[in-house]
Amino acid sequence: MPVPIPYVAALSSDLPFLESDLCIAVPRNGEPHIAYMKPRPGERDAHGNLWGRMKRVPGGRVLFESVDPARQRECMERLLCQVCAQPAERADGTLFIEWQHPSEPPMRLDKLKTDMPPLCPTCVPVSLRHCPFLRHDQSAVVLRVRKSVPCGVAGTVYRADLELDRWIPSTHDAYSSYTKPRYPGMIAVRMFRRLRGVTVVDPDSLAADPVRAP
Ligand SMILES: [Zn+2]
Numbered sequence: 001m002p003v004p005i006p007y008v009a010a011l012s013s014d015l016p017f018l019e020s021d022l023c024i025a026v027p028r029n030g031e032p033h034i035a036y037m038k039p040r041p042g043e044r045d046a047h048g049n050l051w052g053r054m055k056r057v058p059g060g061r062v063l064f065e066s067v068d069p070a071r072q073r074e075c076m077e078r079l080l081c082q083v084c085a086q087p088a089e090r091a092d093g094t095l096f097i098e099w100q101h102p103s104e105p106p107m108r109l110d111k112l113k114t115d116m117p118p119l120c121p122t123c124v125p126v127s128l129r130h131c132p133f134l135r136h137d138q139s140a141v142v143l144r145v146r147k148s149v150p151c152g153v154a155g156t157v158y159r160a161d162l163e164l165d166r167w168i169p170s171t172h173d174a175y176s177s178y179t180k181p182r183y184p185g186m187i188a189v190r191m192f193r194r195l196r197g198v199t200v201v202d203p204d205s206l207a208a209d210p211v212r213a214p
């Protein structure tokens with residue numbers, strides 16, 4: 001069986017936006033904020049965050065550890081499976097995968113927030129078996145989640161230079177909570193959900209796996 005290409009994964013051939021695509025929008029009253037020279041519909045989310053552009057260019061290697069921002073956002077907003085892009089919600093809860101790193105304190109099931117989109121029950125065993133990113137990490141934990149709530153985004157925060165003619169990256173991988181004012185210079189690349197009503201699931205209980213080795 002061919003290894004599926006996860007819907008959210010970036011390809012090594014994908015092209016990110018250029019800094020020359022950015023401009024500084026200066027509202028009459030208010031702080032300058034980051035914008036694209038040629039804006040497209042849907043690039044700002046409901047909280048006003050501008051999202052990173054990535055142009056899909058087929059033919060490259062699958063980057064299992066790297067996500068396409070628009071696809072990650074789509075899966076997180078609509079709770080689609082990150083592998084097959086079909087609806088991941090089920091009557092008994094939605095499945096997510098998290099990590100328990102040996103060097104970190106035990107996972108607090110009541111304090112989880114994640115940027116890993118959910119998975120449908122069929123794709124959980126497929127991911128655990130084939131995804132090199134998960135396979136190399138023995139600490140993957142499958143979670144069944146009763147409810148998940150969008151809670152923020154992460155990305156690069158840029159600051160405008162003194163002449164207000166270009167943006168300079170200042171903080172990478174910054175988190176911006178929806179409950180706090182957004183960063184005017186942020187380009188979002190990942191959306192987060194806070195997980196509620198979380199239980200740990202034995203992946204073997206999800207689906208029979210006829211090709212698994214005994
Ligand atoms: Zn799936």
